[in-house]
Amino acid sequence: MSDFFSDLLRATSHGLVLPREDDDAINRYVAMHAGDRTNVESRPFPRQVDFWAFCIATALALKLEPRDGSISRWGKTFIYTNQGIVDNDLASLLAIVAVAKIGLDDPGVTESRRIVELANRLAAAGCPEVLRKLQNSPLRTTPLDQALEFARSLQEQAYDDS
């Protein structure tokens, strides 16, 4: 399988961004360092990019508008695309989303900058929803359970809408 989209994103350096104001909250649900899987139930996301991707998917399922405004004002970059953090599957999905949202005739739809920018804005839109869900776990429900439960409910919603 070709790595068309991951190569596209790796070719130039774009920052992956999450809202700065949620930085502390986000870090509570992400493993503390690479390979740290000892406490997956309270930190269900192995990496920040996984949390970022889940936020994008959440925004899409909930039909949220991408966050507007200057990204540099609210965003905090946690990694750059040239570090190869985005695998081809995720990059493909981002490219699909870009076509859906930007339009196929827009010349920018093939630009990695535009694709990543759209993804960052969607992630920022979905992030508060994800955090709200994780922070309001019922007693005896772990963040992992809560995230999976949330994913299932979003799935049903997205499937019905599609």
Place this chain on the structure above:
Amino acid sequence: MLLIRRIEIVNFACFDQVEIRPSANPKRPLTVIRAENGSGKTTLLRAIRWGMYGEQGLPGNPGSFSLHPAAWQPDSQGIETRVSILFETDGSSRLQLEGKPTNIEYELRRSVTTVHREPSAKDEPDFRRVREEAQLLEREPDGSWVPNVHGVGRVIEELLPWSLRDFFVMDADEAADFVGGSENKEIQRHEVIGKTSFAVRALLGLEVFDSTAERVASLRRDFERDATKATRNAELAEKQAELDHVRGRLDEIEKRLERNRHERADTDERLAQGRGRLEALIGSLGAHDALRQRLTDNEKHTQRANEERRSAARELSNDLTRVEMLASLAAREVRHVEQLLQPLYDDGSIPVRHLPFVKRLLETGTCVCGQDLTSASDHANHIQEVIDRSTEQKDHADHLAEVLDAATGLGRHADGEEWADRTDDHAKAVAVLDEEINNLTQTRLDIDSKLDDIDDEEVENARGRIGMLEQSLSKIDREITSDQEAREQLAKDSNKLEGDIRAARRQEAQARDLERYEETAAMLVQVLRQAYARIQDEQVRELDAEMNALFGSMAANVFDDEAVEDNQHKATLRMIAKVGLRPLEDTSAEYEIFADNSRGRSMPPTEINGASRRILALSFVLGLCKVSRTVAPLVADSLLNFTSGSVRTNTLRVTAETASQPILLLTGSDLESQNEIDLVNRYAGATYTLTGQWQHVDQGGDVVRLTDNRQVSLLCDCGPREYCDVCERLGQAQDERCTRRQESEAPR
């Protein structure tokens, strides 16, 4: 033989006036008196005992025990309490082996008047008893009643000795004294042995031999002394005095030996208990190692389960990052893009597939339609324009083609089912492991708790106690051995002195005559002792076998009886393999009841529970009556307490079939099952119900009608499944198993 025909009780505690006519029908010998707790069963038993034995038949301090009705306020005029027992014997007694040819009817009447007295101390009763009278009347052939010439005490003591009161008028709790006391009562082993031995000797008639042998031995000594005196020989008199002294010492040694044997028996019992306890504790120590091993295994299993759980949870966490899930959340966009790009792919717009072909047309100079493309014609220009435009859009179109390809791929996951199934599997794996970990944790807590129960210090203490008891036992044994040696020596001395005296006495004619008497007496003593030993041996062996058979009958089916509720009792009965009676070591006249487990180890009374002790005591009582052919009433209270299921049924059946006149005081719960009712219907010649009328609903009881507000118990002759105006209880009218009796049939 003794049969009770009638018992009449007047003004005794809770009884105003009751009359019981126990069954004397040999085919239906059972009399059942049903009474709930607190209705006066024990009082009835005490009334019978008081009637037989007077004050010494009462428990505790008889002076403070009130016989008068509870509601009566002591006054100077007083109130008379009376118990009358009409009974019949065949003229035989324990001390007369042959009975008279005809039956004799007696009436034992005992009465006392209670009057008020001013107590001088706070705890003293405000009454005293005066004018106690006991009269034994004997029915003459003409039907008239005349006082018996021997008097009450002697006849009753001969027929039903006071020491055997628990034997014939039995509170089952007290009867358990034959086997070490009831569960909450501890009595010394030598007391148990004394009580058991007395019963055995008395009922097997061994006392007759014993007392006769004692009497003849005493006569022998008198003859011997007289013979010595008749010689008028000072030296011989001196030897006779020496012989008397030796015999005195022999008696002392015998007494000390008996005391030491009792002490040995008690120490032996304590040692058996201590060893039993140690065995249990050492068993626990063995279990301790096994528990430790289980704990280690548990830790390993828990570690493995936790590791597997962590791995399963990691899988679940990975599920959150899977593109299938992300794609299913973006299903709308994926489908939309697919729909958008698929037509472009179909018409060849993406990717740009015609460019190489058109370029080749220009190179060959001929279009597919046949026009010449080598010169600058409109057609050639158009082809060139297509080539230029397509070249410009190629990257864009290729990108879109890749997007379509990706959308088609991800579109297959858009329904999310695959992801959901996989996540469910991982979640189930976690749940299964959670349960396993919970179970392992619970097991660990159980093991920890069991380990906490084992007290190593207690084991050391038990060992220490056993060591001390063993030392004490060995000291007693040394004393016994020394006394036995001394006894042998003294017996030799005595024999030598007797021989010397006898040789010297032969010189005198008068002495010779007396000596022949002495020799005759000596031989008689020997004959009696041998006969005693022989009869004792045979009868005790017979009793031993009878007890085991009766016990076996009562404990039958306990192995497969599902109805037995009390597991403790079931376990203990199962543990008992053999019961019986055995003579105490080193003695010929003392016995004890034993229960051995299947490994032949004797189980001390502390290891035998309440039900088993009762059954064991009852098998002794019934067995002894049977072997000694004693025909006497067995008035028993609380006989079936602690028993259940087949054991209860068997006990009732065996008692009804074996005892000559069983009079059983039972509670309603003793007669709950149909098996017991069937037995009562089959064996009971008389049934009564005793009702405490103060047990009215207002006072927390369940008797329907309050007929008297004083504390009286009323007796009616209702059977176990009958009721009348006197004994009707709440709910009985709705109980289909119960029958209302006609008023005319109902009771006194």
